[in-house]
Amino acid sequence: MTEKLLRIGTTYIPISNVEQSSDWYINKLGAELSYKDEDKAILNFANQSIFLVRSNENQSSNFIDIYGNERFSLTFEVNGLNALEAIHRDFIEKEIRVDEIEDRGHSGRNFVFYDLDGNKFDVWSELSPSFKEKYLIYNET
Structure with missing residues (x-):
């Protein structure tokens, strides 16, 4: 193929x-x-x-991993830590349920947010290299 x-x-x-x-x-x-x-x-x-x-x-896109933790099925990307912190503040102001920004031991930082039905989504401070290249996006601090 x-x-x-x-x-x-x-x-x-x-x-x-x-x-x-x-x-x-x-x-x-x-x-x-x-x-x-x-x-x-x-x-x-x-x-x-x-x-x-x-x-x-009681349906959601979340799932339980082998350790019993509820996981999200989607990660959104933003361009840098400043963008992550700004969108985190914006979500709080809009009264969206959000978790704290966290360091998961890999590059960048993340936080989780939820929709009205409890669908859990992740936001990551790193854009995929191929996306940045295709759309000529440069790193933000």
């Missing part, structure tokens, strides 16, 4: 209320609404299409 997967185009996130969740993602994270009906909303942000799909109660 000579073809290979090139990128992730869409991520599906389970939510309980399409109207409330789509408003939250638009107002808190700056997503752009592309489509909405009673069962789903299609949002564009972070260079990706995000489908918010109405699901049964």
